[in-house]
Amino acid sequence: MRQIRTGPVSFTLLEGDLRSIRLGGVEVLRRLSYPVRDPQWGTHAVETLSEELHEGAEGVTYTRRFAGRGAIFGGIFRAVVRPLPSGAHLLLSVEMDAPADLAVNRAGFTLLHPLRGVSGAALRVIHPDGSEEATEWPRLISPAQPVRDIAGLSHVVDGVTVDIRMRGEVFEMEDQRNWSDASYKTYCRPLAWPLPFALGPAAPVRQELDITLTGAPVAAVTGDAAHDGSLPHVAVAVEPGLTVARVLAGLEALPRLLRVRADAAVEVLAGFATGGPVTLEVILPDDDDPAASLAALALRCAAAGLRPLRVVALRESYMKSHQPDGVWPKGPRPMDLIAGVRSAFPQAAAGGGMFTNFTEFNRCRPDPAQIDFVTWGGTAIVHAADDLSVMETLEALPQIFASGRAIARGRPLHLGMFSIGMRSNPYATDCLPNPAMERLAMVRDDPRQATGFAAAFAAGVLAGAAAGGVASLALSMTDGPLGAEGRPLAQVVAWAAARAGMACRVRGGDVVRIDTAKGALLANIGGEAVALPDGARGRLLGESGPRDLGGVSLVPCGVAFLEGGGA
Template structure:
């Protein structure tokens, strides 16, 4: 197996970039757009990108492969041209110019001309402000009439646009370093992109309250321009030297425990699971989340298949996701579902119910679909599924939970899923979504209240259902595609590192149960009877279920992050991962001598033992995961 296939599950190369420099101003040029815009080493803007989306919010690949770059002592200039072809054959010709200057002035201009009426949900610039160090901080928003609104970037995630009618945004990226971003050519507004687990606040073109999809008129030039101006002085961010390791440290116990780790099981995947019956007990999840959707044709046969899977782990906590069609009398629909569950001999400890209509997102300005009040749905579910816990929330994402909050007094726990592929699918964007996880869990906790149990998941890289369009995106070539049901990185080391990184961001919200993946199917840990690398990470995380946590801190959490817990017999268990494509050295917590270390990397299909002398750094290859054990007393 090639290294690329081992890391990413695909031979498609990662997006290549070029570092642009003009004095203290730096930016990465990736596929014609700008990423990680820095000044004096500090990230000031996460991205400025020109994006074209189809009617299902899928993102067109503009195919910008050979931009022309000129650099001199005064700055850099980039030009490129691309053609976007719609499904009906209409072509959109795009020409772009980027200019960066040492003074801190950066301009990105685009002209787009269609040869026919071009259908799109969005065509224009997206500007991303990073969230870490920015959330809750002051911001000044200039509107199109010249008035200025003084406010803050939201801390808790906003369900609707925090700012509208934006002509410019000014914020401090660091003390004494002011950043102004001006937008010309259309009407812009901001959404709190953390709701989809993106690590940014996104300012985008064309308000969502306007009709979409819409058409760009044939032959009519659409011109837009973004200008970023950076002023002031600040101390440069410390940059880790290439040979300097990442350092881990342990904090004191907080009393929080690691969530019970479980897996999603869908009826369509039951045959694959039953064909390899030893995989599920070997993973030993603490719960199974069964999916049941009458609107997808699920009935008695599908529930019998789920019961056959349950028989592999008959004592494991069992939960049912039950989609309620709300097409007939509620009591009749839910009583029938409960009867089919009993006849299939599927034993349940909990059931989560949700109206089918709530699986589709309702964007700002859109009309809410007809739906019975959730109070009525939950009351009918209580009558049908007596003597089990009842959950409410969303089968989709935090976005939808935040916009339609269930009556918490009617449910025993609250739940939602996440997916990192809603807006972008490049490796950096997907791994950066980990930054948003604490904001999502803390915002959910604020909605639910401190005492309400919180079930999170499933959390998979691939998208199981698209609330924003008619379908998930097909991906037969195994590429990095936004909103794809089957993401190839789920089969590579990348997913194992991402899963451990996700676990590292959970402490602080007292999540009771975490459905951290699917057992089989296009997002599964088991594929054709074999296991993917994330299977081993999931098994190691399942072993932490319910254990007291010790905060594991990283000197650079964007590069290495992890989790630590203490067993009943006083052993310290650590799981940490390299979240980057570059090899790194990791220094264990001070005073810790590992008794046992296993490494999951590209050198072998599963974890392999590794001897690590006390006090010596541990070498972690690209996206490698370490499973370590030590005496807890040595950490005190």
């Protein structure tokens, strides 16, 4: 990672991408990259062959030669950044070739636009035919592409006019908050075009971005406001095939989210009859009669002694993602299953929603009048898996929960699991393999799950949920790739479990803080170490007993549990 500044413009250079592009301190672009994605939407690993960086009085020129792992494609990225009397000019180009046709779903520039100063603001769109359209950035999360057929964008961020022109491809935009990304994304090519397509000798990529930044930046408000809320009830997710442990050791009374297929045997169900209360997530085969399958499952639950507190059901085809204007599965839709759920489990609350991301929930919204609660889950590595991108997803949570509350119209948010790794993949047949335990998108096995990074991330999720009106959610599974057992993450779960439902005050920023009447939780999700406040007493992640922590350094991904009260 390298910080670059020329005149009033600055950016971070990280693995060939331009990150956090700012003019006078105002973030105007969160990231500029040029990924190649395979037909399963996995991102091809890329190796840097050479880099050149020239800095001078007239600006900065950066050139990177790269290749896909195994030399399946190669390319050159060049960025020329020049300061202007009242701003800056960026000219960016990418060229990619492949020695043989390579099937891809995406190849070329991707621009991530920040949320701060952008959400709800005016936007001017230039289309490929030269026509212009006046619109705005979505405030609530858009289920479909908010802007299509893009050749240029122009808008103002905190006093800075951002003017972007694209050449070499047609672009469109999606609201990445659907996937927990803290950004809007402008990408190529349109999803309505045939996929996959070929990157090869007869079809190279030749693209150019021309970006002009002008204006007088408005001083940004520093710090994050405090929000009052209450801590959600933290559950633990369990699923035969992904977990073995039926409860989390030492926290046997935790609520559990049990996901089973409708044909689950009595012996399987009986294993979950003891322990904390169960929310039953049922996956129904598409060719089954939903009401009959649910009735039969209810009989087996009764025989096993399992009485779920809540039940939500989905047909298997709804475990996959569908475009809002695309082809949807034939047969009963999710709301058509509610009557069967109520009939089979009359003692349980009936829920509506999705088992995957907010994306799918937003595109297939439940009817609050017919249900008792809503649900969806989340993963941090749909699009990117580097540490910075994962922590940035926490910034999107307030807007995700606000959009969810708007859809729920007063129904409680009893949500699924929010984790770094992916539990199931709605965009491909399964999660991508990760035998080398790299930081990769769309994998279940993430190397950070067993570290303090996952604990700090979970603390950030907990803070967002507490401020966002979430009634309950899971921060992990019991064991397995997404488990907490024996890992630092379990300490955050235990802290939250002991304070479920308590009033709290939440502060965001680089150090997330949750204050309750029974102590505080602090997590450093930023990139710099910070000193704990004078007089602080408690323990750090991994420590067994309290001590004086005043002035102690809380390192990045460090977590502190402080004594005292005062939400």
